[in-house]
Amino acid sequence: EVQMVQSGAEVKKPGESLKISCKGSGYKFTNYWIGWVRQRPGKGLEWMGLIYPGDSDTRYTPSFRGQVTISADKSINTAYLQWSSLKASDTAMYFCARQAEGDMDFWGTGTTVTVSS
Amino acid sequence: EIVMTQSPLSLPVTPGEPASISCRPSQSLLHKNGYNYLDWYLQKPGQPPQLLIYLSSHRASGVPDRFSGSGSGTDFTLRISRVEAEDVGVYYCMQSLQSPCSFGQGTKLEIK
Numbered sequence: 455e456v457q458m459v460q461s462g463a464e465v466k467k468p469g470e471s472l473k474i475s476c477k478g479s480g481y482k483f484t485n486y487w488i489g490w491v492r493q494r495p496g497k498g499l500e501w502m503g504l505i506y507p508g509d510s511d512t513r514y515t516p517s518f519r520g521q522v523t524i525s526a527d528k529s530i531n532t533a534y535l536q537w538s539s540l541k542a543s544d545t546a547m548y549f550c551a552r553q554a555e556g557d558m559d560f561w562g563t564g565t566t567v568t569v570s571s
Numbered sequence: 572e573i574v575m576t577q578s579p580l581s582l583p584v585t586p587g588e589p590a591s592i593s594c595r596p597s598q599s600l601l602h603k604n605g606y607n608y609l610d611w612y613l614q615k616p617g618q619p620p621q622l623l624i625y626l627s628s629h630r631a632s633g634v635p636d637r638f639s640g641s642g643s644g645t646d647f648t649l650r651i652s653r654v655e656a657e658d659v660g661v662y663y664c665m666q667s668l669q670s671p672c673s674f675g676q677g678t679k680l681e682i683k
Contacts, residue, residue: 489672491620499612499620499663501672515671516572549619556667557610557625564619 456480458488458550460562466540466569473536474565476550483531484508487553490524490535493564494546504553505533540569573598573666577675584654585683592678594647594664600627601644608668611640611649614677615660623662624649656682 461475476488489504503514507526514524526533535548548565551558574597584590600607607627612620622631624640627647637652651658659682664675 498661498677499614499665499674501665501674503671513670515673551620553667555625556608556672557622557631558612558620558665559622559625559631561619561621 456552456560458552458560458562460548460550460565463566464568466567467571468539468541468569470540470569471536471538472540472567473534474548474567476533476535476562478531478533478552481552484528488526488533489551489553489558490522490533491549491551491558492518492546493549499549502535502548507531507533540567542569542571545569572671573600573669573673575664575666575673575675577662577664577678580676580678582678582680583683584651584680586656587653590651590654590658590680592649592662592664592680594642594649594675596645596647596666598668599644600647600666600668602668607643607647608666609640609642609647610665610667611638612663612665613658613660614663615657618660620663654680654682 457479459477487504490502492500502518505512505524507528523536551561576595578593609627611624614620628640639650661677
């Protein structure tokens with residue numbers, strides 16, 4: 455059974471760093487892309503970027519490039535999304551999903567990130 | 572970047588009645604392999620999105636056959652033949668033809 459298990463909720467202050475994770479299981483981790491999606495409170499879905507764990511090829515939506523870093527450790531079947539300096543506007547739910555032939559077929563339950571002073 | 576435009580944004584439906592949602596990308600989603608890289612997702616309240624339809628018209632595993640997708644190029648439609656109470660939520664189209672992928676604004680389906 456394919457599962458995407460995300461790390462738990464985070465509460466941070468502006469300027470702090472953060473790395474959240476997404477562990478894939480039940481399939482060959484290195485053969486599928488992992489995508490990240492942001493959902494701000496009460497808003498729609500925003501596709502942030504994705505990574506191919508097999509060779510770490512990474513793509514970003516322009517508005518997220520330089521704001522976040524997507525990485526992966528294929529030895530432990532885990533992808534990451536990280537920030538070096540959080541802002542209040544980063545407060546959101548972040549989903550990871552396996553991205554197959556373009557479509558996102560298995561999703562994690564999401565990680566809530568709250569940034570507040 | 573490809574901009575995805577959905578309509579309507581709000582869709583009140585009586586149970587048992589049909590419903591349809593339109594999605595229009597700013598560029599054609601038809602790949603030279605003949606497939607349209609357009610997917611539909613449903614996000615039920617308090618849940619992550621779930622894949623309903625991929626490559627414009629292919630139902631994902633476990634999706635009831637009352638859901639169907641159609642269209643090509645720059646004009647796509649999601650249809651629900653008979654809406655049930657469990658279908659409430661926000662429906663999104665997404666293109667994956669080119670990076671970055673992009674979602675539509677979402678269509679909120681509610682029961683009348």
